[in-house]
Amino acid sequence: MMVLVVTNGWRQSTRRRRNQIGSQDEAGSTSGTKCKWPICGYGCSACCSVISAWGLVMLAVLGFLFSGNDNLVDPEGEMNKSDKEKTGTACYIAAGMYLATFIFSVWQFKLNTSK
Amino acid sequence: MGSLFRSEEMHLIEMVVQAEAAHATVEELGRTGVVQFVDLNPELNAFQRSYVNDVKRCDELERKLRFFKEQVEKAGLPIAPKTEAGAAATEASSLVQGARRGRRYGGAGAGMAAPADAGGANLDDLEEHFVELEAGLVQLNANQEILDSAANELTELQCLLAQTSVFFDDAGAAGDVFVSQTSALDANGPSASSPLLGTGGRLGESAPGAGTASSRAVQLGYVSGLLEQTKMARFERLLWRATRGNHILRQCTEAVELSDPASGEPVSKIAFIVFFQGARLRTKITKMCESYGANLYETPDTASARQQLLVEVEARMDDLELTLDSAAEQRERVLSVIAASLEDWLDIVNREQRIYHALNLWKSDVSSRALVARAWAPVWGDSQIEAALARGVARSGASVQSFFEVKVTSSPPPTYFVTNKYTAGFQALMDAYGMARYQEANAGVFTIITFPFLFAVMFGDLGHGALLTMFAAILVAYEGRIARIPGRPEMFNMLFNGRYLILAMGVFAMYAGLLYNDCFGFSIDFFGSNWSRPSDGDAHLIDPDRVYPFGVDPGWAGATNKLQFYNSFKMKTAIIYGVTQMLFGVVLSLTNHLYYGNYIDVWTRFIPEVLFLGGMFGYMVILIIYKWVTVIPDPPLILTVMIDMFLKAGSVPAKDEMYSGQGAVQIILVFVLLVAIPWLLLPKPIILWMRKKAAARRAGHSHGGATEALLAPAADGTEPEGDGHGHDMGEIVIHQIIHTIEYVLGTVSNTASYLRLWALSLAHAELSEVILDQVLFRGLKAGSAPLIFAAFTVWALATVGILMIMESLSAFLHALRLHWVEFLSKFGASDGWKFEPFNLDAPVAAE
Incomplete structure (x- = not known):
């Protein structure tokens, strides 16, 4: 029992001293004001938001083209009309999924940047 | 200031500066950044030079500053960035100090003692301050260690x-x-x-x-x-x-x-x-x-x-802890004072160091109590140099005015291009291969357009071009903010320095993508395709008189012979671009000959070169365009036409017939080609040899037994380039033979080299189509949202990784090679040396 008390007392005092010498960050990190939900890091969240934005726009356009039965997306003429409409709807849903990942990764990015 | 086409006109100047004013003068010159000092003591090593002690002193100060920095970093204190105000303040203080020093020297009449002035005095104060700080810090550290171990x-x-x-x-x-x-x-x-x-x-x-008996x-x-x-x-x-x-x-x-x-x-x-x-x-x-x-x-x-x-x-x-706390506080106080001005001090010491290094290049003339310096400077910089010299004298309080004069020299002047942030990237690209000779036609100017263009020919895709443009646009838009980020990675720095180059490349790639009608592998129908493809029959033209207004008709997308069409189209355009660029290079060599006054080269080099290139591949380009714009029933292959032109000279086989009178035109061309080779090879050495003989005869008449050595300078007046005029005749002949062989073979091999435009362009288009079909369309055809979601991510990563990064790098390298070898070899000697002005405000290069 004595051991614990003594050593803990010493450790606290050393830490206190180090914090005074050290930068503000260290003190901040111990009190837990940083990122609350750090699921992905700075680079990862930035990369994900870019890809999600790209996917959102591109799949929305593709969905529009498929639903409109456009020649552009099927120059060989392999798909019939109902297939294309089905694909168009699926594209819209996938675009919605990218909207969700976009919001998520932008939120993560904000968490990572605002310290 | 001149244009970017020819490098700035330079001259060698000699400055005479009173010893006391030397330091201030160098500082002022360094601030203008228009001179490059020439080493006047090449025979002395670094330790024999006059300012070696000052350089050592600066090194010592730098060591102290590094120690401070280490300590500050260890303590985790933030180092304040360099302040503009700091530099201004030191300048002002050095001005005051300089005036004081000047008076003191003037009063004592000991002007020759040591050429110390403003900067020197400032450095003295700093040194004193640093010594105090260092001693204090070492003491504190020692105490800290003792306390810590206790x-x-x-x-x-x-x-x-x-x-x-x-x-x-x-x-x-x-x-x-x-x-x-x-x-x-x-x-x-x-x-x-x-x-x-x-x-x-x-x-x-x-x-x-000693087991005591009392204890059991x-x-x-x-x-x-x-x-x-x-x-x-x-x-x-x-x-x-x-x-x-x-x-x-x-x-x-x-x-x-x-x-x-x-x-x-x-x-x-x-x-x-x-x-x-x-x-x-x-x-x-x-x-x-x-x-x-x-x-x-x-x-x-x-x-x-x-x-x-x-x-x-x-x-x-508990006692010890109190002591430790106060010791730590004291140390932190000292270190935070240091951290506040550390960067400014480093800046001052670095400047001083560079000033003394520059001063070491000067020659001291002890008898006349003056220092002599020689430097290359652009002609337009004279007034700035004059003003800098005057300011240097005024600041140091020297009694004698400094002056400079222009020296005549036989050594080649440095090449100096004044670039801005847009042109700098392109110029650096060409300088990397070899610095242009002094006032030679500068390939860098044309690179500004041709480099992104050739890149785009290989990287032509609207979507990929747009991504590249967006990336570069972000770099350009935030350039101020990015430039302030310290410690950027090397790789990113390279991209950042070439941001305008990348921007141009991206925009050109978008244009080429529109022409190829390629966007991530899709073809976009902007104006309504001219082809109709019913599901049960062959495709047919809707309106034979209508032409798709811009770029390639989207009807080609999905056609079975799409690849055949693009193959022929891209190969032919590659040849056209190549021959045009090479011919342009030869024309640039004409401007060089005229500029340097080498009229003999116009007749013996430029004309046969144009005839040879134009007669062979220029004719081919004309045939290509002719075949595109006219309707020939059963059109011949252009390659066989070209081969038969040489093998069956004079007669045109029926299968090669493209226009009437073809035989006569081709026999003339073959004749011209056959004449051009000896024309390139023989006249120049013969003319030079005859001139030499005539000169020798004239010299013999006037002097009676003149030596060869006397002739050389007289001949050089008319032949500035005349390497070998006074030299051995054999050297000229060999030089000419090498040039001729190089040019004749190069014409064929360089044209073939431009076919890389075709190969890379096709490869890029095919690769993007394959990735689109195999990844994204697999997901799309399955028609389920999660599959599409996954397929898109894979496709996006493959597009960025393979098409954007790898392909753009390879297209970049090939475009670079075409400019360095195929284009530059037509006119550039590239044997100049770069003008690197002494500039104190430029960032310090690692020494």
């Missing part, structure tokens, strides 16, 4: 006391076992009933030989201390060997975390206590502990004594 010792003792109490308690509880064991081993041991360590034997007293307990000695955790196992083994097992080692299960006072590294230590018997064992074990670096402490064996010591230690520790 604190560590106290902590260790505290832990030991706390933990050994457990051992002693254990020993008390299991006393019977110990005693019986030890007594069995010990021949003259006392009775078994006596408790272990019954009497208070302090560490020193418990020597076994076993006189066991013990040593206690702390040892690093990693060494514990080895220590234990050695202990066993040394005592042959006659000991009891107790160690704590929990390690204590401490930090090493000297290095600051964290160490984990374990408290231990060894019980043994005998004086010899004591010395042995103590020595072992020492060699293992264990810290030994005396611990009393009674609980009350231990408790007392513990209280004492805690009291001392």
Whole structure:
């Protein structure tokens, strides 16, 4: 029992001293004001938001083209009309999924940047 | 200021500066950044130069600053960025100091003593300040170390006391076992009933030989201390060997975390206590502990004594902590003062260092109490230099005005292109291959358009171009903010420096993508395709008179012969671009010949070169375009037309017939080509040889027996390039033969080299189509949203990784090669040297 008390007392005092010498960050990190939900890091969240934005726009356009039965997306003429409409709807849903990942990764990015 | 086409007109100037004004003058010149000093003491090594002591002093100051920086970084304090105000303040103070110095020198009349002035005085103050700071810091560090090790010792003792109490308690509880064991081993041991360590034997007293009669307990000695955790196992083994097992080692299960006072590294230590018997064992074990670096402490064996010591230690520790805190505070205060102006100091010291390095290039003329410097400078910089010299004299308070004069020299001047942030990237690209000769036609100007263009021919895709443009646009838009980020990675820095180049490349790639009608592998129908493809039959033209207004008709997308069409189209355009660029290069060589006044080269080099290139591949380009714009029933292959033109000269086989009169045109062309080769090879050496003979005859008449050496300068007047005019005739002939062979073979091989435009362009288009079909469309055709979601991510990553990064890099390298070799070799000598002005405001290059 004595051991614990003594050593803990010493450790606290050393830490206190180090914090005074050290930068503000260290003190901040111990009190837990940083990122609350750090699921992905700075680079990862930035990369994900870019890809999600790209996917959102591109799949929305593709969905529009498929639903409109456009020649552009099927120059060989392999798909019939109902297939294309089905694909168009699926594209819209996938675009919605990218909207969700976009919001998520932008939120993560904000968490990572605002310290 | 001149244009970017020819480098700035340069001249060599010689400056004469009074010794006292030298430092201020160099500083002023360094601020204008228009001169490059020439080393006037090439025979001296670095240690023999006049300002070697000042350079050393600067090095020493820099070392001190590095020490400060290290300390500040260790303490985790933020270093203040360089302030503009700081530089201005030092300037102002140096001005004041300089004036003071000047007066002092003037009054004493000791103008020659040492050319110290403003900067020198400023440096003196700094040096004094630094010495004080360093001494203080070293003192503080030493104190800190002493205090830290004292604190560590106290902590260790505290832990030991706390933990050994457990051992002693254990020993008390299991006393019977110990005693019986030890007594069995010990021949003259006392009775078994006596408790272990019954009497208070302090560490020193418990020597076994002196077994006091009053005590009936076993006189066991013990040593206690702390040892690093990693060494514990080895220590234990050695202990066993040394005592042959006659000991009891107790160690704590929990390690204590401490930090090493000297290095600051964290160490984990374990408290231990060894019980043994005998004086010899004591010395042995103590020595072992020492060699293992264990810290030994005396611990009393009674609980009350231990408790007392513990209280004492805690009291001392509290005192020590107060001292430590105040010491740390003081240290932090000192360091934060240093951190506030560290960057400014570094800047000042660096500037001084560079000034003294520049001064070391000057020649001191002791007799006239003046320093002489030579420097290359652009002609337009004269007024700036004059003003800088005047400011230098005014600042140092020297009595004699400095002056400069233009020197005539035979050595080639440096090449100096004044670029802005847009052109700098392109110019750097061409300079990397070889610096243009002084005032030679600069390939960098044309690169600004042709480089992104050739890149785009290979990278043509609307979508990929747009991504590239967006990336570069972000770099350009935030260039101010990015430039301020310190410690950018090398790779990113390269991209950042070439941001305008990338922007141009991206925009051009978008344009080429529109022409190819390619966007991520899709074809976009902007204006309505001219082809109709019913599902049950062959495709047919809707309106034979209508032409798709811009770029390639989207009807080609999905056609079975799409690849055949693009193949022929891209190969032919590659040849057209290549021949055009090479012909343009040859025309640039004409501007060089005219500019340097080499009229002989116009007749003996430029004209046969144009005839050869134009006669062979120029004709081919005309045939290509002719075949595109006219309707020929059963059109011939252009390649066979070209081959038959040489093999069956004079007659045109029926299958090669493209237009009437083809035979006559082709026989003339073959004749021209055959004439162009000897024309390129022979006349120049013959003309030079005849001129030389005539000159020798004239010289012989006037002087009667003139030597060859006398002729050379006279001839050089008319032939500035005339390498070898006064030299051996054989050299000229060999030079001409090499040039001729190089040009004739190069015409064919360089044209073939431009076919890489075709190959890379096709590869890029095919690759993007394959990735689109195999990845994204697989997901799309399945028609389920999660699959599409996954397929898009894979497709996006493949697009960025393979098409954007790898392909753009390869297209970049091929475009670079086409400019360096195929284009530049037509006109550039590339044997100049770069003008690197002495500029104090430019960022410091690593020395």
